[in-house]
Amino acid sequence: MNKRRFIQILSTILHNGYINSIFTYNIYTGFLKKFCAPGLNCHSCPASFFGCPLGILQNFLISIRVLSLQVFLGALFYITGFFFLFGFALGRFICGWLCPFGFLQDLIYKIPFFKKNIILPFQIQRYFKYIILIIFIFIIPLFVITDLGYGILGFCKYLCPAGTLEGGYLNLLLHKNLRTLVGTIFYLKSLILVSIFLLCIIDLRFFCKNLCPLGLIYGFFNRFCFLKLSFNPDRCTSCKICENICPSNLSIPDQLNSVDCFRCLNCMQICPTQAINLNIGKINELSCNKIK
Amino acid sequence: MKKLLIFLILLFFLFTIGIKFHGYDFVHSRASTICLSCMGLGDE
Numbered sequence: 001m002n003k004r005r006f007i008q009i010l011s012t013i014l015h016n017g018y019i020n021s022i023f024t025y026n027i028y029t030g031f032l033k034k035f036c037a038p039g040l041n042c043h044s045c046p047a048s049f050f051g052c053p054l055g056i057l058q059n060f061l062i063s064i065r066v067l068s069l070q071v072f073l074g075a076l077f078y079i080t081g082f083f084f085l086f087g088f089a090l091g092r093f094i095c096g097w098l099c100p101f102g103f104l105q106d107l108i109y110k111i112p113f114f115k116k117n118i119i120l121p122f123q124i125q126r127y128f129k130y131i132i133l134i135i136f137i138f139i140i141p142l143f144v145i146t147d148l149g150y151g152i153l154g155f156c157k158y159l160c161p162a163g164t165l166e167g168g169y170l171n172l173l174l175h176k177n178l179r180t181l182v183g184t185i186f187y188l189k190s191l192i193l194v195s196i197f198l199l200c201i202i203d204l205r206f207f208c209k210n211l212c213p214l215g216l217i218y219g220f221f222n223r224f225c226f227l228k229l230s231f232n233p234d235r236c237t238s239c240k241i242c243e244n245i246c247p248s249n250l251s252i253p254d255q256l257n258s259v260d261c262f263r264c265l266n267c268m269q270i271c272p273t274q275a276i277n278l279n280i281g282k283i284n285e286l287s288c289n290k291i292k
Numbered sequence: 293m294k295k296l297l298i299f300l301i302l303l304f305f306l307f308t309i310g311i312k313f314h315g316y317d318f319v320h321s322r323a324s325t326i327c328l329s330c331m332g333l334g335d336e
Contacts, residue, residue: 029324034316036323043323044330051323055330059322070313078315081306088299156330163330171331181333189332226299281296 008103015039015100021046025174036082039099040214045166054214055156061141062151087221095208095215096263101162102208105200118203125210133213161196164189204247208262219259226281229256235275242267
């Protein structure tokens, strides 16, 4: 087993290690739920130890109108703190190495089937995640208001495949009384989940690359975070083997630290001359930006 | 080094205010509830 796979398994266990829920039928409500985990992992999952950063962010946005000033400030700074902590420290390294849903996609891709990099004209698939972030994470929770004065959890309610799988199906297995609540939205979310799984069988990490708003938020930090990729032009032989193996079809070295790189580090590992390196916490003097 | 210092100061600032105003209680209360929306259940 390689190092990345080992860390992914460990991270998945840390995200979802509450096996007691099998016996109690309840989700974990202890001390650790005061913190957010870095990966996309539904906090309604019976095994989840931590809050989902995206779910908590939406919960904050839907309640903005009804929160007292103290709770508003506390939640605003605390949640922002987690995004800055994870973003600046790791960036999309989280997607490639720590996210349980990313790990699941890696496993799904191993299913033997037709494989292809799904690229739409003008690479418009890359912009889907921006649309999802703006509309489902910000606009719907902030501006679509219910009678109670709360907004709607746009992404969680209508799209999130991790929520459908971990929160939805696992809780339906444990709680028979919840099954009466299954309706159109659940079927719609299940259809989205199955579609994403099918696309992930064909195209490695289709969801991470094109749809995940949490990955996009972390991606904004890719250029500034402590964990960055650097490129040494003196060592590069222009064999393009790195570009051929990149699951995100990035142009290397120009897009080495772009929003779309989810840090699988395949390019670094396959480079025969070690022209690509991982820099931890030091200023990147050979970064592609300076070469240009 | 300067980058690390800015990062630590920023985190200290954010988490100090967040913890002072009990931001963790907000996270705990929301993350400890079975969310029907997340599961795709409940109102249509």
